[in-house]
Amino acid sequence: MRTTPTLSLLALLAVLSLTLTACGGGTTGGSAPAAKSVILITPNPAGTNSFLQLSVKGAEAAAKEIGASFKLYESKDPTSIAQNVDAAVRARPTVIVGVSFSFDDVFATVPKQHPDQQFLQIDSCAKNQAANLTCVSFKEHEAAYLTGIEAGLLSKSGKIGVVVPIDSPFIHRWTDPFIAGAKAVNPKVTGTTLYVGGNTPFSDPARAKSQAQVLTGQGADVVAAFASGGNQGVFEAAATAHAKSFGVDINQCPQSAGTVIDNALKHVDVAESAAIKDIAAGKTGGVKVYGLAEGGVGVNALRDDLASSQCTVASSPEIVAKVKQVRDDIVAGKVAVADPLAG
Numbered sequence: 001m002r003t004t005p006t007l008s009l010l011a012l013l014a015v016l017s018l019t020l021t022a023c024g025g026g027t028t029g030g031s032a033p034a035a036k037s038v039i040l041i042t043p044n045p046a047g048t049n050s051f052l053q054l055s056v057k058g059a060e061a062a063a064k065e066i067g068a069s070f071k072l073y074e075s076k077d078p079t080s081i082a083q084n085v086d087a088a089v090r091a092r093p094t095v096i097v098g099v100s101f102s103f104d105d106v107f108a109t110v111p112k113q114h115p116d117q118q119f120l121q122i123d124s125c126a127k128n129q130a131a132n133l134t135c136v137s138f139k140e141h142e143a144a145y146l147t148g149i150e151a152g153l154l155s156k157s158g159k160i161g162v163v164v165p166i167d168s169p170f171i172h173r174w175t176d177p178f179i180a181g182a183k184a185v186n187p188k189v190t191g192t193t194l195y196v197g198g199n200t201p202f203s204d205p206a207r208a209k210s211q212a213q214v215l216t217g218q219g220a221d222v223v224a225a226f227a228s229g230g231n232q233g234v235f236e237a238a239a240t241a242h243a244k245s246f247g248v249d250i251n252q253c254p255q256s257a258g259t260v261i262d263n264a265l266k267h268v269d270v271a272e273s274a275a276i277k278d279i280a281a282g283k284t285g286g287v288k289v290y291g292l293a294e295g296g297v298g299v300n301a302l303r304d305d306l307a308s309s310q311c312t313v314a315s316s317p318e319i320v321a322k323v324k325q326v327r328d329d330i331v332a333g334k335v336a337v338a339d340p341l342a343g
Helices: 005-023 050-066 078-091 140-154 172-185 205-217 228-240 268-280 317-332
Strands: 037-042 069-074 095-099 119-122 133-138 159-164 190-195 222-225 244-249 260-266 287-290 297-299
Touching: 037 050, 037 078, 050 069, 050 095, 050 228, 050 244, 050 268, 069 078, 078 095, 095 268, 119 268, 133 268, 140 172, 140 222, 140 244, 140 260, 140 297, 140 317, 159 172, 159 205, 172 190, 190 205, 205 222, 205 228, 222 228, 222 260, 228 244, 268 287
Parallel strands: 037 069, 037 095, 095 119, 119 133, 133 287, 159 190, 159 222, 222 244, 244 260
Antiparallel strands: 260 297
């Protein structure tokens, strides 16, 4: 019996379909390369928070370099952090990035529950670190110590202060070394720390300003603004009281020219971008630590562009020289800056 043309065509298509499936040539086959993607989750809206802005910059830059898409999930509290992490896991990106110690709890469990998903924590590391969790941390206490050196040399009243978001062991990495650095060059200096607190301690300029006003009212002529998104409030209070201040993470001197002495810099974007690229290349796990020796932290006084920074320390070459000397001593191990997190 002769086969009809229609049946012959169907048989041929069936054979071709089986062949393509066996070779993995279909568009839904297992060999189709998965699209690269990076999801960054912040503990608070990036807004005016310079630290979080740097984390967005670093993740976006890395995503572009590795040819990946980028998505930003902004949280507002622990509950939304957990929800964003859950949503990110379901999206199955190349890497999920969580920023700050706010992810310590969720990253202590979720990476272990999803061993095939890569995670990156910036600026902290969950305890009992999972093999698929990479961590990047900084020796911010070294940078804070250098700003303290400047504060101790510049304060005329001998009273200095610092405004920070909350009272936590990690935050003491900024406050304690700042005061210790000042005392290292002027033992008579007294330092006071006040906390922003409230519902949004990392992004509350009004409350930060109020605390700075308390400090200047007590006679502090140098008030460090280590209050994240609240720093502008500290700058305003310092300027009104004819006091000086310090910024954090990036060069904030232009935000209040003539008021900001220098900044405790943390090159989050550079370190984060490098870590994301390593993960995409298959180099995962472990903890990468960036301090003065690695160029991960510093102050504007150490930078080649100090003259154009608008930081007031630029007009004090003797203080710049002292900062460079102390930086060299720290890197050489001659000066040890106590790490409050180390106990």
